[in-house]
Amino acid sequence: MSEPHRGESAPRAPLLSIEDLTVALPGDGDRPEAVSGISFAIAPGETLCLVGESGSGKSVVGQAVLGMLPHALPVTGGCIRFAGAEMPPQRDRAFGTIRSAQIAMIFQDAGASLNPVRTIGGQLAEILAVHGIPKPDRRPRVLEVLRDVALPEPERIARSYPHQLSGGQAQRAVIAAALLLKPDLLIADEPTTALDVTTQAEILALIARLKVEHELAVLFVTHDFGVVAEIADRVAVMQEGVLVEAGMAEDVLQAPQHPYTRKLIAAVNPTPRTLGQHGDTPILDATDVNLIYRSGFLGNRKALHAVKDVSLEIAAGRTVAVVGESGSGKSSLARCLLRLEEIDSGSIRFKGQEISTLTGAPLRQLRQSIQVVLQDPFSALNPRQTILSAIAEGPIIHGMAPADARQKAAELIELVGLSAQSGGRYPQEFSGGQRQRICIARALALEPEVLIADEAVSALDVSIQAQILDLFADLQRRFGFAILFITHDLAVARAIADDILVMKSAEIVEHGPADRVFAAPAHPYTQALLAAAPGLDLFRRGSAA
Amino acid sequence: MTDTATATRTAPSIPLSVKLAMIFVVCFVLFALFGHFLTPHGFRETSLFHRLEPPGTEGYLLGTDARGRDLLARLVTGAQITLVVAIVGTVIGAVLGSLLGIVAAAQRGKTEAVIVAAIDVQASLPIIIVALFMLAMFDNSFTLFLLLVGLNGWEVYARLMRGATLQAKESGYVTAVRALGATPARIYLRHVLPNILNIALVQFTVNLPLTILLETALSFLGLGVQPPLTSLGQIMSEGRDRLMTAWWLTLLPGVIIFCLALSVSMIGDWLRDRLDPTLRSER
């Protein structure tokens, strides 16, 4: 870390200082204040990561700085100072000259924060126009910033509409918009959360470079300590509206004080799993599976090769993680193995018996043995069915007496860590993590031998993720089923898997024991993935030291 | 806020306007069912001595028409017919359209293509034009008229239900239940149907006033319900020539039609907001 920023005795005056900021949360919220008495400061050219999970109030702070808090969230105390001057009240007209010119902001979903029916160039030039830049100067400046964020062919990008850009390009365009008027502070609200890990790494590197080149201070709002490890000078951790820990990034990462901080860091740097009992006989295996999605009609026919010549093997009681970025075909593979898609060629065997050709009753019979937990716990449960009835449904379908099935369901509800009384309630009454527990109970009610989890923790906050992963491991020890865990998140894969399969463009490019793949990735793509995963190499360095 | 349990169901209070609308609908139904106790006259009973009596005439509470028939008695019968045509017609459209929509989404392939093409054709022909064409081609009978009115809006149900079924089919809960080994019958009856029925119900309340307006419009043109039977629209049509001298013959049934359509659509709007605030008006 560079010396000038260290310690309280920093000679430079803070660029942004927030003192005792309190924002009320009127109405039915789970707490009276969205943000309670937060104080921190950012020096010029410094990156501060504001870390917390959803609902921690971290985004509220970012919005308050730009005067964008809605009426529903009134500021009830404290003050925000920028470059020595106190900020106008929320939503004041005076913010018009501050936004973009002095403080710029970028959001999580870059694609959505661009107007879909206007060109990138038009939207960027508009910002210059709003701030009084004369017309002849606009276009050169727009092209200049587009070049600055390393977008290829700035001329073409300027003419493009948002939907013609990839997620990474859109985020670069949004960052370019933020740079237009050379602001002193950039507020970045989870700008890389929606991106694939390799794209995320590029965007983080871009922000780090711009920070130096433009002497830009950055308030980086994130939930991910991996990101903190990559770019933060300082860290502030928020939990339920309260600042629980703050300090220099290295200090916090190496020696977190607050238990909540420790939990968040552990999620990025999980303890690799200790191997459980294993059989060697494959319980589920596949050879040369191909799946092609066809769509369109007449001259418009399209075919998408979603799974290409995939072979894999899962031994009883083992956990295999399939890792890949979005569009790599990993979820399609899961649907093939679950027999939810008809494969175009290849074979899938369960305990040596061919299952890819089963239909009707024998297929329904097979489903007892291979169960699924899906990504989105909010859509995975029928909103009109009580959770007890949802969990009991599988056994009832397969011939168990309803009374026995309900008895079993009640036991499972307790087993996954919910109270026995909650069986009569509807899914809407549960949180995301609780719903995922219910989904696991529903899958286990059939006592499956293989459990396929499709991004089963991706929709959850990191601390909840850890709990659900523990639950998977615990139940696996108890019941001995094999798990195929589909995930885009290397930290999750590391926490749960014995074996790793890496997928890229519908094909498996690497597979092997987790230890080996993480320690010595063989395929260049795996190497790139590991290098891009935020924080992982830092932690590896840390644990080696 | 992923991990704070939400949505405890609270009973919402009914706004005053919706309460009034409900009261009107109940009164209208009671009027249709028991209104004939209010008058000693039959709806076809003519009296040469009591032609075009204004409302308030003794023995003729709401006055009489040009043939001396009691307006109150005619309104009761008109209300009955309008109510029957509206409800039967709306049910025909709802059942037919919903079934076609669900079948299209469940079967995909050629069946779906045919149904979607039929929806496109219907959508490019206003139902009143179809009705007029059929009434010109065939003899006007009450059954034909009922069927034609019943076709009103079937394509909207079909489109909505097809979309909703496709969405439900792709939803996580159906995927999970399929993976449990449920039969297609179980999936559709216990999981898909309960989740898409709301949409048909809301559309029903949007379609019902439209069906009332279609029936009364056709009857007003003299091409709908034929004498000796009568409906609210037909009463208006008969009174139209004497609008200047006996306005009540036209305006009374007209105002009843308007209030009925208004009440039903207000209840429908309220129901839509209650069942699903994200569901937008389809018209």
Next chain:
Amino acid sequence: MTGYILSRVLRAALTMLVTVTLVFLFIRLSGDPAAALVPPDAPQEVIDQYARAMGLDQPLWQQYLGYVGGLLQGNFGFSIHTGIAVEETFLGRLPFTLHLGITALALAIFIGIPIGALAAIRRGTALDRFVMGFSVFAFAMPNFLFGLVMILVAALAFSAFLGGENANVIWPALTLGLAAMGSFARFTRSSVLETINAPYMRAAEARGVPFGMRLLRHAAPNAAIPLVTLIGLSLGALVAGSVVTEQVFAWPGVGQLLVRSVATRDLAQVQFLVLVVAFTMVMANLIVDMLYLVIDPRIRAK
């Protein structure tokens, strides 16, 4: 993009073909078409001659081809009452209906859309409630009642008669446009509300774009996209409404012609008018689909 255009044109052609086929089938089902298409007092030999000329002695599919061929060549038939070619009578009536319909559509667009947008911007205010109330009122108001009340009020208050071909178009246009006005207002409101809360609106705010400019340059183009569909669809409602409105105001347009033809069972005239309506609607939908290419870059890219 060519795929999109091709599929839309194909769909329009298919829709038209199915409509023509259905009309043909129903005419055959309805009884002896020769008897129906010649004047009722025509002697039997005229009917037979007509039947041979129409090819009624041929198999059904040949008759069908003949029918479609005739339509394509512009042989639409003759009115049984006047003996005039059906398209001639239609063309004589068309200017009245266009005058009425365009005025009504203009009223609906230039009143309905602004008040809907205003309601969305001033959400929750008395103005918003008034606009929403108006849209429910307009939806539930039968146009024949509204028209008759206007005629009555004009007659009683100003001793004026609002009907007939020399009357001011504004009254029937208001009657015809009322329902569309209400639904435009309601739909515009929800469309604008949706765009006002879109992430790119917040992003524009964060970039310092002032409120008015956000509305005009960011919200409006996006809110307009579904409105184009709605205006296309409302054409059907206007055609349907004109049938009744023209009758109420004795407006000598196509709608009145249709009602009269149905009442007198002038089949040739009726079938022609039905095909014209179908053609108009199909074309309107096609134009809407093509307009999308202009206003929505996402479709252009397909």
